[in-house]
Ligand SMILES: NC(=O)C1=CN([C@@H]2O[C@H](COP(=O)(O)OP(=O)(O)OC[C@H]3O[C@@H](n4cnc5c(N)ncnc54)[C@H](OP(=O)(O)O)[C@@H]3O)[C@@H](O)[C@H]2O)C=CC1
């Protein structure tokens with residue numbers, strides 16, 4: 001199946017490279033000059049410097065051309081741009097199936113990306129999402145990686161997983177779309193939390209505690225939303241939480257590290273220079289937690305730090321001072 005990958009940031013480029021290890025794959029990005037440079041150097045020097053594209057990766061700066069020459073579309077943009085891109089491609093899509101690999105919620109509404117896709121594209125075509133513990137750089141460098149492909153269309157999920165499959169890449173399929181999306185979003189907030197703790201040099205015990213109790217928050221919210229617990233304990237939940245809470249390639253973790261050292265969000269954003277989904281996701285997870293009356297203290301205190309209501313030290317003191325309770329309710 002020939003994919004057009006829409007979004008030529010680090011993850012779109014890495015996924016296009018992975019697909020191109022198996023066959024012709026189109027990579028589209030909105031920046032004409034950047035796409036011309038990619039075609040010339042056969043690499044994405046801005047986001048993945050020094051890593052050369054496979055021969056079967058086709059660089060395309062024209063959106064209509066990209067879609068008309070593909071059999072399926074994979075959208076890999078930041079979550080805030082997801083709805084806009086879908087509106088743009090809807091008239092071009094025809095009966096081509098649609099996948100995405102963005103992680104997060106629609107800003108301002110807290111809607112899952114599959115809800116946004118359902119509203120804009122409807123049941124016109126099969127849809128799937130790719131998620132799980134996968135740093136773009138490692139995938140681009142062909143390091144062994146496992147992801148999950150979630151879809152209510154089992155056949156399309158299988159097609160996506162086969163298109164991605166290689167000696168160093170495996171994609172497991174799942175039918176739990178909400179669970180897969182929830183894990184990939186909430187872990188961004190928890191990567192901020194563990195990053196903050198590490199930036200404050202609180203030590204290994206604190207990181208383990210935040211990951212474990214953060215996982216409990218994810219499970220509580222997941223239960224309220226009807227997710228399968230095993231999805232959250234799998235690649236798209238726990239797997240991605242471990243990766244982004246411990247791996248310094250994570251932009252969310254690096255944002256947390258900066259906040260923990262006392263830097264501002266704006267200055268950390270400048271230094272990171274790429275999308276940090278967790279800042280917006282914190283708002284949307286809090287919105288969901290309130291709507292479903294779920295206690296998510298770590299998320300709540302990350303929210304308070306991000307919004308300047310508490311310093312990192314005050315947030316730590318408040319979390320450590322909570323009433324004692326059973327580990328499992
Ligand atoms: N990087 C990673 O390791 C992983 C990322 N993800 C997820 O993938 C998504 C994309 O992240 P990533 O590629 O890393 O982000 P980057 O910051 O590396 O790149 C973002 C890309 O999106 C493009 N973009 C931004 N707004 C629009 C728009 N309105 N229309 C079209 N393109 C747009 C940017 O274009 P321009 O360069 O012109 O600004 C840029 O190419 C995020 O949701 C992220 O959480 C998931 C798994 C792994």
Ligand SMILES: O=C(CO)COP(=O)(O)O
Pocket residue numbers: 103132133134135136188191240243244249250251252253275276277
């Ligand atoms: O989702 C990711 C890896 O699975 C990337 O995480 P960051 O967005 O924190 O870099």
